[in-house]
Amino acid sequence: MSFKVPKRTLLWGGATSASQYEGGPDMVGKGPDTQDVRPFRPRTSKATTETRLLTKRMVEEALGSGFDGNYPFRRGTEGISHCEEDIGLLKELGIDIYRFSISWARLYPTGHENNPSPEGVAYYDKVFQLVRKAGMQVFLTLTHYAMPIDLVLSDGGWLNRATIDAYLRLAQFVFSRWGEYINYYLPFNEINAGYFSPWNGIGLLKPENAPYDLSEVFQSLHNQFVASARVIQLQRSIAPRCKSGCMVADFCYYANTPSPEDNLRLVQDEQINQWFAVDVLARGYYPSYAKRFFDKNGITVMMENEDFDLLANNTCDFVGISYYQSSVVSCDENSPQTAGNLVCSTVNPYLQASEWGWQIDPVGLRTALNTLYDRVEKPVFVVEGGLGARDRIEIEDGEKRIHDQYRIDYLSQHLKQVIKAQNDGVDVLGYIVWGIIDIVSAGSCEMEKRYGVIYVDADNEGNGSYERTRKDSFWWYKSFIQDYHRKK
Ligand code: BG6
Numbered sequence: 399m400s401f402k403v404p405k406r407t408l409l410w411g412g413a414t415s416a417s418q419y420e421g422g423p424d425m426v427g428k429g430p431d432t433q434d435v436r437p438f439r440p441r442t443s444k445a446t447t448e449t450r451l452l453t454k455r456m457v458e459e460a461l462g463s464g465f466d467g468n469y470p471f472r473r474g475t476e477g478i479s480h481c482e483e484d485i486g487l488l489k490e491l492g493i494d495i496y497r498f499s500i501s502w503a504r505l506y507p508t509g510h511e512n513n514p515s516p517e518g519v520a521y522y523d524k525v526f527q528l529v530r531k532a533g534m535q536v537f538l539t540l541t542h543y544a545m546p547i548d549l550v551l552s553d554g555g556w557l558n559r560a561t562i563d564a565y566l567r568l569a570q571f572v573f574s575r576w577g578e579y580i581n582y583y584l585p586f587n588e589i590n591a592g593y594f595s596p597w598n599g600i601g602l603l604k605p606e607n608a609p610y611d612l613s614e615v616f617q618s619l620h621n622q623f624v625a626s627a628r629v630i631q632l633q634r635s636i637a638p639r640c641k642s643g644c645m646v647a648d649f650c651y652y653a654n655t656p657s658p659e660d661n662l663r664l665v666q667d668e669q670i671n672q673w674f675a676v677d678v679l680a681r682g683y684y685p686s687y688a689k690r691f692f693d694k695n696g697i698t699v700m701m702e703n704e705d706f707d708l709l710a711n712n713t714c715d716f717v718g719i720s721y722y723q724s725s726v727v728s729c730d731e732n733s734p735q736t737a738g739n740l741v742c743s744t745v746n747p748y749l750q751a752s753e754w755g756w757q758i759d760p761v762g763l764r765t766a767l768n769t770l771y772d773r774v775e776k777p778v779f780v781v782e783g784g785l786g787a788r789d790r791i792e793i794e795d796g797e798k799r800i801h802d803q804y805r806i807d808y809l810s811q812h813l814k815q816v817i818k819a820q821n822d823g824v825d826v827l828g829y830i831v832w833g834i835i836d837i838v839s840a841g842s843c844e845m846e847k848r849y850g851v852i853y854v855d856a857d858n859e860g861n862g863s864y865e866r867t868r869k870d871s872f873w874w875y876k877s878f879i880q881d882y883h884r885k886k
Contacts, residue, residue, distance in 0.1 A: 407886050408816065409535065409827055410879045412488055412834025412851075413497035413782060414477065415542035415587065419837045420501060421474030427517030429507025431544040432555075432601050433471040435460035438843045438858060443737075446842040451604045452597045457547065468859060470838045470845065471544075475854040476864045477835075481525055483866060484835055487852055489532035491872060492879045496534045497781060497830050498525065499542035499587070502568055509546035509553075509564045514571050526579040535581040537781065537830065540569060540629065542587040543598040543840060555601030556592070556618035562625045569629045570636070577637025582779070582827075585626040588647045588720055589675045592619045594740040598840065613697045620699050623678050627712035634712075644679035645718035645781060646672050647740050648770065650762035654728035654744050664727045671741070673773065680717050680774045682710040716827060717774050720782035721812075724749070724762035739841070754786055754847060760811035767819035767826055779827040783812055784849040786839065789869065791853070800853050800869035809871065813878065831875070835866070851875050 417433035435457050436449050465472055477484060488496055502509065504518040529536055549561055569585070592599030596610050600618035604610060630642045651668050653660040669687045677685040683706070692699065725743035726733075733744040737755035749757040763780070771778050785808035792799045809831065816829045833849030836856075841847075845858050851872040856862035 405820065406825070406827065408820065408829070408882070409494040410813075410875075410882065411495035411497055411534075411537065411828060411830035412491070412493045413537070413830045413832055414499075414835060414837055415539065415544075415840070416477075416499045416501035416504070417471045417474065417542065417544040417838075418833070418840055419474045419477040419498075419835065420504070421472065421476045422478035427504065427507065427515035428501065429503040429509075430461065430465075430547045431501065431503040432547055432550060432597065433544045433840075434465070434469060434503075435547060436469065436471060436597075436843055438468040438470050440858075441842060441844065449843050450595050450597055450841065453604050453606050454551075455606065457551070457603070461547070470843045470858075470860060473838075473856075473860050475835065475837050475845075475856060478521065480864070480866065481521075482528060484852070485525070485528040485532050487866060487868070488534065488834065491834075491851065491876050493834070493875075494535060494879070495537050495581070495828065495830065496529050496532075497537035497539065499539035499544075500568070500572060501544060502541055502565075503544065503546040505571065506546060506564070506568060508548035509561075510548065512567070519575070522576065526576050530579055536579050538572075538576075538580045538583040539587050540572065540583060540585050541565075543591070545601045550601045550603065555603075556621050556625075557600070557602060557614055559621050559624075562621055562628065565625050566628055566632060569632055573633050573636040573640070577633070577640060580637065580640045582641045582643060582716070583633070584643045584645050584718060584781070585629040586622055586645065588645055588740075589619070589622060589626070589679065590646045590671060591740060592622060593671070594647075612695050613699065616692070616697050616699050619675075620701060620705075623675075623709060624705050626679055626714075627708045630712040630714060631708070641715045643716045643718045643779065643781075644675065644714045645720070646675050648672060648719035648721050648766045649738065649741055649743070650721070650724040650759065650766040650769075652724060652726045652746065654726050654730065654733060657729070659729045660727065663729050667727050676717055676770070676774060678709060680713055680776055682713040714776070716777040716779050717770060718779045718781035719766065719770065720832070721763050721766055721780055722783060722786075722832075723752075723756040724759040724766075725757070752785055753788060756786070758785070758808060760808075760815045763812055764815040764819045764822070767816070767824045768822055771819075771824040771826075777825045777827050780816060780829040782830060782832040784809065784832040786833075786847040786849055788846050789848050789853060791867075798853075798867045800867060802869045802871045805849075805851070805869070805871045806874045809875065810878070 836850035
């Protein structure tokens, strides 16, 4: 009898995404994208949701005003002008792998061009070379929540199958030019975001005063599934060494009570919210429960016959998750609710929550990794995680200090659980700290919700010097990584 227990040296990383980090809207060559048009609204629960559900009117307002107002993604955290310094800091931090994304509109300003913008190409040439020189592996997200706005306004975004071809032009260029630099990649960030946050995930405009049409949501998702498989097929012919992934936001669901109804609800929510995408992209087929869900909700999706073979023959090599918190499902509509990444949850009395209401659950990460690996039997990778918190600068001996013990606690507890999951027998690749350098929040467009171990001096209104400062968590993460590799 033999057991298959792969034991890899785990990779410890850091991540940013183009729209939240790069900024530089006036740089020649970049077109406006779906994140650029999201305005900042002071925080109320409604404002947070509103900035994620864009109607045509909101988009036209942003474009028509020439972005007159506070559009935080237009500035990001000025990664464009700080990339040498930032990659230098990441090298000093000692991470094994840096996850970043390509801005589609920086390479193809409208998405319709046949050739990429030379300024965009020069920028990413520089980034890939700097990362290699710094000795880090590259984890590339081909697109992270942002697409050229033109593709939405004139083509209908991912609802239109023709967008797949525009996307393949981007992929073709990226793998031909930078394939040799890329170790791991994702065709899409959090593919299940298309369901929870259609603007970010699939570039779908929200009808005025009406909910999204679920057929449109799942049609767009199907087009992304096909695009994903075609990107993998293409990459395998151009740059076969790269490892391809799919990614879902994982919420590690619990049932609120042991009642059979809550338990059934848990299974059904999990099926649609998480495994649906994983089953299609990692296992290569639509699961039977998708049919039940489509029938029950009157959802129709146009699929071509060729799609089924394509999906079956081009499944990904690993499955990535983001994990910030666990969630509780309940059939009781009056159960007390709290916020979370993409989904709300019933309050879990056993857990503390972040200032933003996300329920902190390190053990849930171990559970999530075990459950996912059992399902897919492919390597799994925590490609995002971390604590969004408000940091305070203190001046000590004339130096700026950020004592973010809360973030150190969060990260050290989660990283321990990754190691425990590996000891359980899960083939885990590593953990990547989200927003390693402070970036604009994707959910609420705030700057004060920070994840980084490197502080960026900027506020919600975009004021500040954008100077970088190492937080206490920087020193903690650096020595964690050193100790881990020393003991290996
Ligand atoms: C993930 C996204 O869902 O959550 C990131 O991939 C995002 O882009 C992260 O930043 C944290 O969410 P938020 O809303 O706190 O920025």
